[in-house]
Amino acid sequence: MIRPRLEVLSKDEIEEIHVRSLSVLSRVGVEIFHDGALKLLRDIGAEVDFNKKIAKIPEHLVNEALKKTPHTVRLYYRDGKKYLELKPGGDTYFATGSTGIYYMDWRTNEVRIFTTRDAVELAKVIDALPNTHIFGTVYLSDVPELFSDKWFDYIALKRCTKPFENEAREVEELRDRVKLYAVIVGEENIGKKPITYFAACPSPPLKWSAVTVYANLMEAAKYGLPVEIIPMPQTGATAPATIAGAVLQGNAEFLSGLVIAQFTRPGTPILLNPSPVAFDQRYGTACIGSIEVGLMSAAFAQLARFYGVPSGAWITVSDSKVVDIQSGIETALGTLIAVLSGINIAIGAGMFRSETTISLTKLVIDDDIAGVALRFGKGILVDVETLAEKLIEEVGPGGLFLKYKHTREWWIKEHYIPKLLDKTSVEMWKRKGAKDLVTVAREQVEKILREHVVEPLPPDIEKELDKTMLEIAKKYGIEKLPPLPQV
């Protein structure tokens, strides 16, 4: 049985991109706005100019770093038992889009800044959905700015059992935040059973900001937490207009991050999770639902396989401003490309208006799209039983397959049953209220929020988590934790 696979680069082309990435790193280098990272690179033999903040990284450092990089990364659920296994060319999992700053209220379609209450709703729906596996970080505006990332930790840990993505918002040590994870999985398991991973986005072209390289890359690596390196080339703006050039530049950025991470702590789990965008020269917009994003993501996934690291991509986000046909088309194409390219984390569920807004209505639709694509990705099982020659003979010309055991056994195995996509007859559809997909999706959100129960943390752990969180909150002038709303 073969799994359907999509390849957009030949073996030679991958090698060419690799070799030229090394050339860019050693000749042009990367600009890093953090002396600690520059010192680290100098100490291991890179050519560093501290005035210009440029580090030129020779090929042998990249090769050494690649040798230290694990091929498989596991992301754990809150219980420390269940996990997602990410390996090159392996299964695809789905993450909600990050980092949303706006939330579309599913009741009114009003778009507003993200609040704690919205994040709690989002957590509950993610927890309930079968094909949404990771809680992408959001940006909360109802708590103090520099406290918001820790507050997101707290919401994700309390109100969702699934792994979550993370981002540090200030140049700081992660010591306090790691305490939160220790409460859940135990001190010894912070890096061994990671329940979260950190987002490190270089600023193209070839630049690293201090908060990214220090807090999200080096600090996370220090604790053995996985780091997703996120090259974000914008075709024709912050990267070459050509797909190959944009991928090459992004790959060089990825490799520079990989070197910093592996020489900070050998064995740091790394994900190549690009967020390439098509820069629209007409409007000056960074478009993430464009088909070229699919091409670039597929190319990055092939590079990830070449390096033996898991990969992800911001590939299921839409540029549409409403939940409509465009949002469905862009997300569906990206989702299918992700599965066919063997991308391990398809990122963007529920996200639209480019990388800004989360809608629960879109999220439940996207979950159904993910189910459809995952089914396609499984391919066709061909053996004596599935070929069913005997059965065809038994039923004979003009017969019906309905009553046979083979049918009852295999139909359910061979088909994905969509939750929301309508497969009824016109008459049934009319009787059920003649609703379109968006209406059905909104009702599904309401149903999940009404019926789903997120498994609570064991009381002693919850108490400990609250206590640890309060200690952090006090540093930001919050003397009492606001209770999380019931949604």
Add this chain to the structure above:
Amino acid sequence: MSLKEELFARLRGAVLSGDPEEVVKLCKRVVEVGIDPLEAIEKALVAAILELGDKWIRGEAFIADLVAAADAMKAGMTILKEEVVKKGKTVKYLGRAIIGTVEGDIHDIGKSIVATLWEAAGLEVIDLGVDVSPQKFIEAIRQYNPDIVGMSALMTTTMLKQKETIEAIRQAGLRDKVKIVIGGAPTTEEWAREIGADGWAPDAISAVELVKKLLGVK
């Protein structure tokens, strides 16, 4: 067609095709033959960039073309301005603006597009670059005496610096001398109000309309 008209037409063409070498060559010729440099600025350089800016707003031109044209225009401006100064006159702009990405933020593109469009709209723009500290903004206000101060931030974390920078400008006693406008992906109109900015723009086109409104021009 007179020599002047011919040179102006060729100059407009060179700006539109984003060819700084040709623009420089033609501007030198303008000076040589004694054509009024102010007229050349207005009827050739600025006219061309305004034409392209309008085209872009209508979706008929690409940003890359506009940026290249603005570069070509600037190359010509340097030569013609020198000549204007020699004649004891000054170039008339809609106003003067300084612009930069705030401290801690190294994102260039949004700020640079706005700077280009402002130039295309007839403003004199001084681009302070990225990672600009409050102190640098203050020094630039003292040095250039601008009408408009533009601050960009792409990240939610650095957005805070906009507030800090405005506060620093206030403390330096310069707040009333300038109109401050902010922008960047995470910013909102409410944020602009909260931190006491004079205006906010959600995208580059609105940023042009915004400064025109603040400068009282149509």
